[in-house]
Amino acid sequence: MSPSSTDDLAIEARGLVKHFTSGKSVTKAVDGIDLTVPEGTVLGVLGPNGAGKTTAVRMLATLLRPDAGTATVLGHDVVRDADKVRSVVGLTGQYASVDEDLTGTENLVMLARLYGFLGGSARARSTELLDAFGLGDAGDRQVKTYSGGMRRRIDLAASLVMSPRVLFLDEPTTGLDPRSRNQVWDIIRVLVADGATVLLTTQYLEEADQLADKIAVIDHGRVIAEGTATELKRSVGQGAVHLRLADSAQRARAAELVATVLGAEVSLANDPYAFSARVPDDGGPAVARLLPALDDEGIAVPEFSLGQPSLDEVFLALTGQPLDEDPGASDDETIEEVA
Amino acid sequence: MATEQTTAAELRAPEASALREAVALEHRPGRPSPVSATLTYTWRALLKIKHVPEQLFDVTVSPIIFTLMFTYLFGGALAGDVTTYLQFLLPGILVQAVLFTTIYTGYTMNNDITKGVFDRFRSLPVWRPAPIVGALLGDTVRYTIASIVTLTLGLVLGFRPSGGVVGVVLGVLMLLVFAFALSWVFTILGLLMRSPNAVMGTSMMVLMPLTFASNIFVDPSTMPAVLQGFVDVNPVSHLVTAVRGLMAGEPDLTAVTWVLVASVVLTAALAPITMRLYRNRS
Ligand SMILES: Nc1ncnc2c1ncn2[C@@H]1O[C@H](COP(=O)(O)OP(=O)(O)OP(=O)(O)O)[C@@H](O)[C@H]1O
Ligand SMILES: [Mg+2]
Numbered sequence: 190m191s192p193s194s195t196d197d198l199a200i201e202a203r204g205l206v207k208h209f210t211s212g213k214s215v216t217k218a219v220d221g222i223d224l225t226v227p228e229g230t231v232l233g234v235l236g237p238n239g240a241g242k243t244t245a246v247r248m249l250a251t252l253l254r255p256d257a258g259t260a261t262v263l264g265h266d267v268v269r270d271a272d273k274v275r276s277v278v279g280l281t282g283q284y285a286s287v288d289e290d291l292t293g294t295e296n297l298v299m300l301a302r303l304y305g306f307l308g309g310s311a312r313a314r315s316t317e318l319l320d321a322f323g324l325g326d327a328g329d330r331q332v333k334t335y336s337g338g339m340r341r342r343i344d345l346a347a348s349l350v351m352s353p354r355v356l357f358l359d360e361p362t363t364g365l366d367p368r369s370r371n372q373v374w375d376i377i378r379v380l381v382a383d384g385a386t387v388l389l390t391t392q393y394l395e396e397a398d399q400l401a402d403k404i405a406v407i408d409h410g411r412v413i414a415e416g417t418a419t420e421l422k423r424s425v426g427q428g429a430v431h432l433r434l435a436d437s438a439q440r441a442r443a444a445e446l447v448a449t450v451l452g453a454e455v456s457l458a459n460d461p462y463a464f465s466a467r468v469p470d471d472g473g474p475a476v477a478r479l480l481p482a483l484d485d486e487g488i489a490v491p492e493f494s495l496g497q498p499s500l501d502e503v504f505l506a507l508t509g510q511p512l513d514e515d516p517g518a519s520d521d522e523t524i525e526e527v528a
Numbered sequence: 529m530a531t532e533q534t535t536a537a538e539l540r541a542p543e544a545s546a547l548r549e550a551v552a553l554e555h556r557p558g559r560p561s562p563v564s565a566t567l568t569y570t571w572r573a574l575l576k577i578k579h580v581p582e583q584l585f586d587v588t589v590s591p592i593i594f595t596l597m598f599t600y601l602f603g604g605a606l607a608g609d610v611t612t613y614l615q616f617l618l619p620g621i622l623v624q625a626v627l628f629t630t631i632y633t634g635y636t637m638n639n640d641i642t643k644g645v646f647d648r649f650r651s652l653p654v655w656r657p658a659p660i661v662g663a664l665l666g667d668t669v670r671y672t673i674a675s676i677v678t679l680t681l682g683l684v685l686g687f688r689p690s691g692g693v694v695g696v697v698l699g700v701l702m703l704l705v706f707a708f709a710l711s712w713v714f715t716i717l718g719l720l721m722r723s724p725n726a727v728m729g730t731s732m733m734v735l736m737p738l739t740f741a742s743n744i745f746v747d748p749s750t751m752p753a754v755l756q757g758f759v760d761v762n763p764v765s766h767l768v769t770a771v772r773g774l775m776a777g778e779p780d781l782t783a784v785t786w787v788l789v790a791s792v793v794l795t796a797a798l799a800p801i802t803m804r805l806y807r808n809r810s
Binding site: 247250251252254272273275276278280282284285286287288289290291292295299300302303304305306307310317318320321322331347349351352375376379380382383385 | 544546547548549550551552553556557558559560564565568571572575576579580640643644645647648650651652653654808
């Protein structure tokens with residue numbers, strides 16, 4: 190290992206390109222992506238369906254050969270030193286990649302053996318992981334009987350058999366209910382606290398915001414913005430106030446008042462009780478005057494918040510296309526417990 | 529009962545401390561040897577047979593049906609009596625049963641690819657051919673089962689090979705060697721085609737003419753000249769001649785050599801193609 194300084198890069202990609210040709214049409218799945226992930230940090234790759242997230246991850250995890258560009262993981266080239274890369278990375282693909290016909294234990298014992306654990310130590314490793322992932326009781330059942338959340342966990346456990354120093358997680362929580370999602374988030378936090386470097390892709394702003402040190406927003410195979418969540422938000426504007434009134438009949442008057450006090454435009458929400466307004470650059474003191482002014486008019490404001498713009502607004506500003514905000518609501522896959 | 533189990537497992541959120549310990553692996557083992565990696569994949573293939581015993585259904589039932597059908601349908605007409613025909617037919621039907629079983633190689637492989645299991649295999653730091661060679665070795669277990677079923681039925685019906693136990697075992701071994709070599713055709717199909725069923729369909733189209741236009745069922749000297757020409761170059765005919773000879777205790781050395789050479793050539797030519805497809809499969 191090289192002497193480690195804090196800015197050692199775990200993942201570095203330069204000009205990665207992957208185009209798929211079928212017949213006459215060419216899909217520019219990844220079209221020149223640069224990424225850098227310092228050791229021990231989390232990079233969130235955020236992008237809508239078809240942005241090229243999976244293709245990028247597959248190239249970094251040595252499953253797909255780039256058409257152009259280079260990438261290294263802990264200093265190993267993903268094409269020339271693919272085998273070295275494989276021995277330091279773990280991958281949890283977008284779709285579960287454990288064998289559904291085998292039991293949880295059999296899957297993990299098999300992987301442990303393939304990573305070089307011999308005889309009894311493979312079984313011990315499997316038991317340790319199953320217990321740690323809350324699957325101790327399910328080890329002897331075929332994976333096809335697992336619920337969606339359990340499948341994700343066994344899949345994560347499978348990627349962690351030899352405690353990789355770099356972990357790729359492709360949409361680790363898509364299709365999970367909020368409780369399972371929180372469990373997966375907790376697992377990721379533990380891994381990171383333990384020093385792992387994580388590259389995770391997601392379509393959910395909240396997820397990137399919660400877990401990632403840095404976010405790369407990608408669309409149509411290109412990185413269209415990069416930075417911390419705060420930086421990305423700041424690049425869009427100062428922030429906004431969000432109000433929710435007790436009485437919807439008062440909304441028009443309240444909105445007018447807020448517009449006057451702030452000197453900014455107001456946008457009405459679908460919710461008839463709520464509206465929000467952008468805070469102008471020097472709008473700090475005006476924000477402080479808002480509540481007393483509303484109170485003077487006899488308008489009750491049970492909910493008031495001042496926040497930076499949401500990543501959703503960031504995405505809209507960057508791509509001109511809004512993103513799905515609520516992971517739970519927009520899923521086509523629903524995950525239930527097996528009966 | 530299943531419901532109760534699920535709920536219990538579902539409710540137990542992962543313990544942060546257990547998790548921390550599990551990921552903080554003190555001692556990383558070294559890479560497994562190619563042999564150990566291959567055998568691990570073979571073990572997986574056997575586990576799949578254990579968990580999905582239905583996949584043995586085709587392997588056991590179709591040889592039974594074919595043997596019964598051809599013995600009693602054609603036996604009288606072709607050879608005068610059923611027992612005489614059986615001595616001729618059984619080694620051939622055995623070859624057919626095993627060759628049809630090789631199709632599953634491509635089918636299972638394509639299934640693994642479509643389901644993403646191969647992605648995980650390809651992301652492991654092991655000897656690259658291990659998943660494929662391991663699966664093929666696991667498949668030979670299926671071939672062996674198909675052989676045993678067919679032979680047992682044959683013995684019950686009156687098959688009395690003059691080659692004795694040694695001849696029969698050698699015949700089966702010869703067949704397994706060739707089946708292993710032929711499987712590489714199906715691994716290639718498995719890697720190239722889009723769905724498991726497409727693999728199945730295509731493989732059938734390849735195997736049907738090879739097995740029926742051969743010397744499995746009738747002596748080619750009764751066939752029209754054109755067909756005879758094909759039967760004579762058909763690799764399946766050579767295989768059947770070799771297996772028949774060994775089981776009858778009169779080995780046809782030309783056919784045996786032919787089969788062994790063909791097996792080596794098939795493997796040498798097709799295994800690298802399979803590996804290249806496996807590496808580059810996107
Ligand atoms: N093997 C392939 N052959 C042809 N086209 C492909 C292949 N893999 C991906 N693509 C195309 O490349 C583009 C990017 O796909 P990719 O799977 O990387 O997107 P993604 O960001 O992961 O999307 P999602 O959020 O839906 O998973 C898509 O238009 C997809 O159809
Ligand atoms: Mg994807």
